Amino acid sequence: MVVIQEPLSALLAILLLLYLMKRWWSHQHYPPGPLSLPIIGSIWRIRFGIGLNERTMIKMSKQYGNVFTLWLGDMPIVLLSGFETVKEGLIDHSEELSGRASSPYVKFIGKGKGITFSNGDLWKQQRRFAVGTMRKLGTGRKSMESQIEVDAQKLVEIFAREKGQPFDPALPIINSVSNVTCIMLFGHRFPLEDENFKELIDAIECTFKFGGSPVHILFELFPWILKRLPGPHMKALESIKIMFSLGKKEILKHKKKLSSREPQDFIDHYLLHIEKEQKNDPTSIFDEDNLAHCISDLFIAGTHISALFMQWAILLLTNRPYIQDKIIKEIDDVLGSSSICYEDHKQLPYTNAVFHEIMRYRYVVLIGTGRQTTKDVNIGSFFIPKETVVIPDMYAILHDPQHWETPEEFNPNHFLDKDGNFVTRKEFLVFGAGARLCLGEHMGRMQYFLFLTSLLKAFHLQLPPGVKELSEEIVIGTLLSPKPHKICAVPRESSSKSIQNAIDSELTN
Ligand code: HEM
Structure with missing residues (x-):
């Protein structure tokens, strides 16, 4: 027995030594960061995601510098902090940082298809097609603007129905914002009361809430175990399935109608493109599966981020009635009673500054969206190897005391010069930057x-009566939401009559 045990222990000791040497060697290729332990990496430093928030990485960058590595088990994640560093990464090395992070969870839900979670040639082609088709469908032109005006008016009518009584504005906002995307994708809207729509929105919210949670971190560390266990990650996966099944149903409906009409929406254009591509190239990467992923990407990206900014805007403005009054005075002074169009933002510097400040002050993406290096790259004095996940900390840029006068205060002057003119700020990277903008x-x-x-x-x-202030506390997830709350939308004198007319005419129709 003793004879067998000794060589076995020696072998195990050698294997352990080799493993530790390999780990040490591989870690030398990445920027420094907190101590990385076997199996868990440096996740202990963020307490396994417990208490992870939008400021966690800001605190860490003070200790480890603007480029540092956090090890998620054996997976290195390089964090970029500070405007100059993020700009160098996303803009100067746009091509090298054009990949999308493919962590186990991202692979699990995104399958490497569509736009947001795909990479390489597939991503380039799907993105190019989506941009071109959205242009054909009128985004950026007057036709899209009229569409948005219709949905904005519908939202005004929904608010008016509450007759100034307290109500939660979240679902009406999500519904109206998503209807703009729905018209573009499907050619139709979802009514506010539609149960399928509510199920879909709940499902997507559940996926976002899962992001950044301790179970999410565990999934990234031990995907092969978690995939076999029940838990919130399975609910998140179910949500994606709900989204896909809606996409697939719409694709089927569109296929039936397409032969008898001109292409009207994104699905029509994509189906025609599949037909054309597959005639020339049977291995084409335009297929119904990629279409379903594109639908889901455009729906989720086009709905949730925009709707969250709107929710924050309404909450922050409700707490600041004097700012609402200044906006209305500016609109009245400049435009009088004529209706408003997007081009008018250039004549409304204060209004424009307030709307930008809302996005800066309550940026809704937790830290930033993950990228992946497509080639070896140097950022600052650090080498980052190909296929490394890189996260630019956008929240830190939008709250950096070196760039913003009062970063922690809501201050529209961040976007105004001393004469009250609107100023664009290069640090305003709310829509991302570089190839994945x-x-x-x-x-x-x-x-x-x-x-x-x-x-x-x-x-x-x-x-609402008796409420002194709405909570501006953030609920953490992949996206940062406000706590559920109610507001009162009290009609302004001049507008109440025209809203009532609009409601009456809708009722009679
Ligand atoms: C206020 C509104 C919006 C904001 C603030 C916003 C912000 C963002 C951000 C921060 C990213 C990640 C960029 C990166 O990886 O660096 C992104 C990506 C994306 N957004 Fe938006 N977005 C908005 C509205 C929309 C709309 C209306 C659509 C389409 C209908 C859309 C479609 C997409 C898509 C498809 C991507 C993925 C791009 C890629 O990976 O190549 N977004 N958005």
């Missing part, structure tokens, strides 16, 4: 401006 930026900006101005022109947003 948001492809719906123009549509998102239009929606945000037209929806908010329409609401503010129609209502005083007020606190």
Whole structure:
């Protein structure tokens, strides 16, 4: 027995030594960071995700510098902090950082298809097609603007139905914002009361809440175990399935109608493209599976980020009635009673500054979106090997005391010069930067401006009776939401009559 045990222990000791040497050697290729332990890496430093929040990485960058590595088990994640470093990464090395992070969870839900979670040639082709098709469908043009105006007006009518009584604005906002995307994707809207729509929105919210949670971190560390166990990660996966099944149902409906009509929406255009591509190349990467992923990417990206900014805007403005009054005065002084269009934002510097400040102050993406290096790259004095996950800390940039006068205060002057003119800020990277820049930026900006101005022109947003202030606390997930809350939308004198007319005419129709 003794004879057998000794060589076995020696072998185990050698294997352990080799493993530790290999780990040490591989860690030398990455920027420094907190101590990385076997199996868990440096996740102990963020307490396995417990208490992870939008400031966690800011605190760590003070200790480890603007480029540091956090090890998720054996997976290195390089964090970029500070405007100059993030700019160098995302803009100067746009091509090298154009990959999307493919962590076990991202692979599990995204399957490497569509736009947001794909990479390489597949991503380039799907993104190029989506951008071109959105342009054909009118994004960035007057036709899309009229569409948004219709949905903004519908939202005003929904708020008016509450007759100034307290109500939770979240679902009406999500519904109206997503309907702009739905028209583009499916050619139809979802009514607010639609049960399938509510199920879909709950499912997507559940996926976002899962992001950044301790179970999410465990999934990234031990995917092969978690995939076999029940838990919130399975609910998140179910949500994606709900989204896909909606996409697939729509694809089927569109296939039936397409032969008898001109292409009207994104699905029609994509189906025609599949037909054309597959005639020339049977191995084409345009297929129904990728279409379902594109639908899900555009729906989720086009709905949730925009809707969250709108929710924060309404909450922050309800707490600041004097800012609402200044916006209305500016609109009245500049435009009088004429209706508002997106181009008017150039004539409304204060309004524009407030809307930008809302996005800066309550940026909704936890830290930033993950990228992956497509080649070896040097950022600052650090070498980062190919296929490394890189996360640019956008929250830190938007709250950096070196770039913003009062980063922790809501201050529209961040976007105004001393004469009250609007100033664009290069640090305002709310839509990302570089090769993966948001492809719906123009549509998102239009929606945000037209929806908010329409609401503010129609209502005083007020606190419910007896409430002193709405909580501005953040609920953490992949996206940062406000706590559920109620507001009162009290019709402004001048607008109440026209809203009532609109409601009456809708009822008679
Ligand atoms: C206020 C509105 C919006 C904001 C603030 C916003 C912000 C962002 C951000 C931060 C990213 C990640 C960029 C990166 O990886 O660096 C992104 C990506 C994306 N956005 Fe938006 N977005 C908005 C609206 C929209 C709309 C309306 C659509 C389309 C209907 C859209 C479609 C997408 C897509 C498909 C991506 C993934 C791009 C890729 O990976 O190549 N977004 N967006």
